[in-house]
Each structure stands twice: as C-alpha cells, then as structure tokens.
Amino acid sequence: MSIAKPFIKWAGGKGQLLEEIRAKYPAKIETYCEPFVGGGAVLFDVLQTFSPKSVLINDINAELMNTYRQIKNRCDDVISILSALQNRYRNQTVEENKAFFYESRSRFNELKTNKSESDNLEKAALFIFLNKTCFNGLYRVNAKGLFNVPFNSAKNPLLCDAENLRACSALLQNVEMRTGGYTACRDFIGKDTFVYIDPPYRPLNATSAFTSYSESGFSDKEQIALKQFIEECAQKGAKILASNSDPKNADENDTFFDDLYARFEIKRIFASRMINSNAKKRGKVSELLISNIASVF
Secondary structure: OOOOOOOOOOOOOOHHHHHHHHOOOOOOOOEEEEOOOOOOHHHHHHHHHHOOOEEEEEEOOHHHHHHHHHHHHOHHHHHHHHHHHHHHHHOOOHHHHHHHHHHHHHHHHHHHHHOOHHHHHHHHHHHHHHHHHEHHHOOOEOOOOOEOOOEOOOOOOOOOOHHHHHHHHHHHOOEEEEEOOHHHHOOOOOOOOEEEEOOOOOOOOOOOOOOOOOOOOOOHHHHHHHHHHHHHHHHOOOEEEEEEEOHHHOOOOOOHHHHHOOOOEEEEEEEEEOOOOOHHHOEEEEEEEEEOOOOOO
C-alpha cells in the first residue's frame, strides 16, 4: 500500500517536524488521540508506524472533519468530483481559473451556510480544491464564518491525488471522528493513551495572528484552560505530547509557556514557517514540544 500523507496543506503542519516528534513517541501506541487533528501529519505517521487498536481524532473545524469523514466513507466519490475539477482547471487560463476559484468559493460558503448533510460530499471535494488553489493553503474564515482566503494563481497544482486519498481512506477505516472543542475527547483519553495536542499557536506578534480556523479564537485564557486539560489527562496516566509557538522568538523574556508547563519537559525545535504576510519575517523559528513522557507524575 502507498505511504499515506496529509491530503491538504495546513497552517502549522507538522510534516517537516516529524523526525523530532517521532523521537518523543512512546515505545508502543495502542490507543491514540488527536484533539486538534488539522492536516494529520502525525496522525498518518502514527497509524502507519504503530497500527493502534483504538484511535480518536477531533477538530473544531466542522468542514475539515467532514472532509475526513467523506474520505473515510466515500473516497471514490470524492476522487470523482476532484478529478472533474482538476480537468477543468488544467484546461483554462489563469484568469479563467481565478474566476472559477471565486465561483467555487462562493459555492462552498453557500453549502457551509446551508448545513445540509446531502451536500457533504460536494463540500468536502470543494474544501480540498480550495485548499490547493487558495493563498498558501490557508483556512481562514471571517466573522460570519465564511471562507475568505484569496486565489493563489497556481498554474498546475495536483488537485486530485487519487493514490494518496485511497491510502488515507484505508488508514481511516477504524478511526473514530468527532467535531468539537478538545474537551470532546475527554471520555476517550485514559491510562496509556498517547495524546498529541497541536492547538492554534499563541501568536508571536500582531501580524502573525493572521487567521482564524473557526469562528472562535484561541487566546491566552484558552491556552491556560488547555494546560489544565493536559494536566487532567496526565493524571489519568495518558502520555502527552503538545506543540506550540515559542514566545522567545519575539521576546526573550516572555516565559509564558515555560511557566505554564514548568512541570513538563519542554524542548525547543526549529521549523521553517512560510505563512507570515511579511516575506522578510518568514523562515526558521523556534517551536516548543511539551511532554510528560519523560516526566514523573
């Protein structure tokens, strides 16, 4: 079977950091949970490396979770729609594709607003199409919850990677999926569950707070509440690995996470981040891996 990789580009995706993250995996993973699944780089790596018996993924982004469900349950239908979109896209000029993109974005937002289950298949295919053709593969919504990322002028993106979609679908067959805040996973997490937590990062500055993945934000108050949830899971005996931004990139005296997770192991790793609106501020930045796997609770 082909090696499965994320089927979308996602802000803060962990593909480039997998080697560092793998170093913190437990020796054995039979129960796995991701409360903020995002693009799923760690999910697909864990599924292929450990074949855990019980897996739960969750995200507050309903359109993302719908796409996971459609790939799991109706993969060939998703491929059929994406293939048609790809054929049209490849046979049009850039200007025609720009108009096509905004037409598709309007259709996606219409389906998103209507919330009809009968539209879920089309909505999932459009979700992937827009991800491949919008600026930097971002998912951002406005105050009304409507997707508003502009066109990226890509000439020949791979819109329908059928082989990878089928590989992802095969791995997702025994995965439970929920839509909601991270606390929706509380009842699933128990002793020896490996939990990877990749929340919306704490912004390093005003310009880096560029996006909202859902209609709700994620402030310092939410970061503190998440830490309390992580403590609760750790006390159950769960093995926790969490990622977040490193405030010291912007202010060497900012010890927000060092103080918040003082009882945990904190490792600083480096990632290339390309999503800052200012190209001069893109590049290598320090990120945090927070873990209790080497700690005693």
